[in-house]
Amino acid sequence: MRDSDIVDLYWARDERAVAETEAKYGRYCLAIAGNILADREDARECVNDTWMGAWNAMPDARPNILSAFLGKITRHLALDRWRAKYAAKRGGGETPLVLDELMDCAPAAGGPEEELAMRELTGAVNDFVRALPAVEMGVFLRRYWYMESVKDIAQRLGFSRSKVKSILARTRKKLRAHLEKEGFI
């Protein structure tokens, strides 16, 4: 079924929307949740919650790209679950590794203007990603959006692991410079 037909089902409050979404994007969302949590049961629960999230978000939202819309919900739910369950002991999937990698280019947390700063930060991140060369963008988003392991990225793109690590290090360095220039660091 085409994505636009699935979205139409959500807008019509037709429960087949969930079954069709699961059939088409179940594995995709499971992979994202699995990368973050590394626990199949937790990941499955996140994916089930994703369908509920999509059901609640539409009809207000009409996503142009359904996969990214669903992936974003899954990612958000999985990170929430990771915080609640694993953060203290630093376990679970790629998340602690990714956080360690990002620590060097992360802006300071907290502050009364956090919500406004967050909106500005997302804009700065968006500008940064949009300006990246294609290969760097692909590797960067696979790591920090989809939270894929370096090994999986290397295999998927036909690079050595050292090349992937090197691209990521170079891109993080650029990100830090960009965020410094924009006044976030």
Added chain:
Amino acid sequence: MMAGEKLLEAFAYVDPELVQDARTGAERRNNTGRRALMIALAAALVLALGATAYGYLSGADWFKTWFSNRDREPLTQGQEAYIEGAAVDVGQSVTAGGWTVTVETALADQYDIYVKTRIDPPAGVTPEDNCKLEGAVVLDADGQKIPFSQRTESITYYQEAGAWYCVWSQSVESVSGETAYLDGRPLTLTFDSITVDGETVAEGPWRFTLDLPAGGTQAVELLDEPFPCKGRSISYEDGEITESYYDVTLLSLEVRPLRLRVQYRSEKEQELGDGLPLSVVLKDGTVVPTGFSGGSFGSHMADCRYQLEAPVLPEEIAYIQLPAGYTVPMPE
């Protein structure tokens, strides 16, 4: 929320089109480029042959496009000539469990092989992501399985027009490791299963017998005595990349059209393999990057393979670039 988590949260709002591109984009962009190039090549072929209905894209043309896209550099005449001499159209199909695997084309030097396979699902099945061929087994001409330590492989998957494609490459030296495996002798390649997102959807075997030309190019040894140089170590601290160098002695540096093989001694054991990034510089100034693709390691010793991002002809090489400005020239 920790600072790193804040940044991770911000990534969630990246433009959905970019996010989608990251999943399919590297392949899609390449495919777009490849399709455009394939169309151009096919059109040129049609004109050349005076055909009226359609053009036929040979395995050589496909590999030229693929390597050019991969290396993001136009190929030299020598590189194109090598591919034309070595690439063959295979066209063998095997169906098991409703899934058809077709070896469409292959390219080999005397030690390494690239195989382009197409994976067609049963009617009505459309795998969305992560469709993979598993359990590749290579038998040499005497039926002996090439041991893992002598295999270095890299696999690239992409999806196009409903089918999945797998470009699989592997070192195929003989069991002894001393002699060229591919020397006009058939190679047996077997895949055991197909998985979609990690779950097995069909059991094989899909078995192919490939009789390939070896490309006619021998490996060239660049060293006649040990060559002292430097390995590179990278550390990331305080947001800065710091490079440092340590002593390495190359014992052998062998150039092949598809891969470099380097045997060396290093003072720093933990950096073996990754710590010796190499590139090949051609006489016209073209730089062909390599990726470390595996090897065997002993105490402070390494025997490593580096896959070239595009084939090279030894006579076109000026030198091999090593870390810290060291170079090894091609022998006259």
